[in-house]
Amino acid sequence: MTEEFNSLVGHFLVSTPQMPDPRFAEHVIYICAHNADGAMGLAINRPNSSITMAEILKGADLPVPQNTLPQIHIGGPVELESAFILYLSDYKTEHQLEVTSSVSLTRETKVLEDISLGKGPATYLFLLGYTGWGPGQLERELVEQGWLTLPANNEIIFNMADEQKWKAAAMQYGIDITTFEDEIGYA
Template structure:
């Protein structure tokens, strides 16, 4: 992942984002990782991470339910000398502890841009400056999350974590990503499988 440039918090993509080649494992790309009450790392307490890329080379995901209320997207736009559109803007999310100065936009794939990663048939990810410009001008993606930082795993690291207490893997749901209130996402993601995540403790890490 590249760090940000002089533009501020939104780095310009210099090439097309592509998924790692020829995975030799069952890819979790497009799935949710839901932290269980047994999660040993307090940074991931009650988190839902959307996996954007996963192969034998490692994995990358974005936490979708941890807004940072200390500053706003309007401030980001003003700092980039972009207009602030009318209406309510979504919060800024902390996508993970890695490269917090780097920004990502996760959005429904009915919006298209030149440089984007198609995570699923309905969800794409970009670091392209044009997406932020389009949002400022009122013709960007209708549903999106603006995130700073990401969560990353080296080769085999995520697989090791999945056999320990900490993560539950479930299919992702676009409604949970873009529509549901942030304080409901953690329980709702697990409840897709009828699991009460607040009391979960016996079965973990299955796809």
């Protein structure tokens, strides 16, 4: 008999002030994959000011659309040269991971081409790199109180200013993350 696995796909990991790894201070990570083999997520509140979406498109020899383009994000410290597009699932492509019924993830270059032509997803984040955990690693980190797990909210992912996402992700459940402390209760 196999042990039941509680996947965190479609959830936020919100770093607490007790986060032992300073690289993840005030991070909100959206979990895209989680199973017994490990987990993969994308930091949704870490803008990258060293490169623009227009530069990404130009670098791929694609036209730059006239509409306002979103800021590039650092999805995490792993494979910073790898690009990911996280978007609302009203846009469909052949190679996509349906994270939830409303959010999908892809690395397909056709989506970048569609964005350049104004035919891509209307709402998306373009991210470089990702955050990954090996088997059991995320579960150990959760026990150590470095992360708070909460159901994700598309409004926070796609429509909120990056500097507000960390507090807002916790506050939607009545948690003031700035004063969050380890508390042990006994019944």
